[in-house]
Amino acid sequence: HSHLLGIEPLTPSDITAILDLADQYVELNRRDVKHSNVLAGLTQVNMFFENSTRTQASFELAGKRLGADVMNMAMQASSIKKGETLIDTAMTLNAMHPDLLVVRHPHSGAVDLLAQKVNCAVLNAGDGRHEHPTQALLDALTIRRAKGRLHRLSIAICGDIAHSRVARSNIMLLGKMENRIRLIGPPTLMPSEIGAFGVEVYDDMAEGLNDVDVVMMLRLQKERMDGGFIPSEREYYHRYGLDALKLNHAKNDAIVMHPGPMNRGVEIDGEIADDINRSVIQEQVEMGVAVRMAAMELLARNRRAKSPEVMA
Numbered sequence: 001h002s003h004l005l006g007i008e009p010l011t012p013s014d015i016t017a018i019l020d021l022a023d024q025y026v027e028l029n030r031r032d033v034k035h036s037n038v039l040a041g042l043t044q045v046n047m048f049f050e051n052s053t054r055t056q057a058s059f060e061l062a063g064k065r066l067g068a069d070v071m072n073m074a075m076q077a078s079s080i081k082k083g084e085t086l087i088d089t090a091m092t093l094n095a096m097h098p099d100l101l102v103v104r105h106p107h108s109g110a111v112d113l114l115a116q117k118v119n120c121a122v123l124n125a126g127d128g129r130h131e132h133p134t135q136a137l138l139d140a141l142t143i144r145r146a147k148g149r150l151h152r153l154s155i156a157i158c159g160d161i162a163h164s165r166v167a168r169s170n171i172m173l174l175g176k177m178e179n180r181i182r183l184i185g186p187p188t189l190m191p192s193e194i195g196a197f198g199v200e201v202y203d204d205m206a207e208g209l210n211d212v213d214v215v216m217m218l219r220l221q222k223e224r225m226d227g228g229f230i231p232s233e234r235e236y237y238h239r240y241g242l243d244a245l246k247l248n249h250a251k252n253d254a255i256v257m258h259p260g261p262m263n264r265g266v267e268i269d270g271e272i273a274d275d276i277n278r279s280v281i282q283e284q285v286e287m288g289v290a291v292r293m294a295a296m297e298l299l300a301r302n303r304r305a306k307s308p309e310v311m312a
């Protein structure tokens with residue numbers, strides 16, 4: 001692959017290759033071996049048109065740990081604010097010969113469009129409600145390490161599915177790896193194309209969580225509910241917020257996940273989020289750095305193989 005735009009084009013063996021390499025980086029990161037020259041001489045530009053804590057920080061750390069020159073574009077201070085289009089901005093950067101472009105954008109499909117216009121490898125750091133591939137990969141690595149496998153698991157994805165690129169990428173990845181996927185949430189927050197996903201749908205947490213191995217919570221994404229129905233936080237927490245009582249329906253060793261940023265007391269009880277025996281939320285963040293290191297290394301290797309004179 002020349003880019004990482006989504007999970008959709010990846011095969012199960014592509015996914016396994018990224019996770020296997022990421023596993024090696026987890027061990028190196030833990031042993032404080034945080035520098036290599038895998039991306040030495042390459043320039044990585046991060047363009048975030050939407051807020052980010054985890055994704056931007058981990059892409060930056062991942063690039064630096066692999067020896068790339070990393071530049072974070074301050075999009076609030078960029079010429080986008082003067083009316084320049086996304087494509088003109090991208091073409092301008094392209095003329096400076098970056099090797100890796102990491103892009104987050106509020107519009108679904110914007111990152112794919114940009115990838116068609118530039119010469120470098122593009123990594124999607126989240127586009128609208130479309131895809132967030134590195135999030136799904138880091139979630140997959142977290143699950144694989146916690147459960148010892150990434151197939152034949154019962155996985156519940158809960159909450160605001162309709163507005164979630166995290167859910168879309170996870171449904172695709174976990175489906176490709178042959179897991180049983182349940183979506184739990186209010187019918188108003190289920191996507192219209194749900195029939196195409198091959199998943200089970202529930203609007204009752206107790207029923208949907210029955211005997212699952214993995215409970216993946218999602219943030220209520222009010223910023224994407226433009227003009228639509230916004231549930232009250234109290235009512236939402238009562239029906240769909242993960243608390244100890246609801247979690248009791250899952251398997252005894254079920255893990256609890258959340259991609260962050262998390263709204264405590266809205267979609268998840270703070271005590272559950274902090275329970276180190278159940279919650280793997282901090283592991284997810286740790287896996288994020290390793291997965292992004294692996295994804296960038298594989299793309300750089302692929303580009304070197306295609307044009308060795310350019311990326312010697």
Ligand code: CP
Pocket residue numbers: 051052053054055056126135259260261
């Ligand atoms: N999970 C995630 O994408 O978090 P950020 O928005 O902080 O990057």
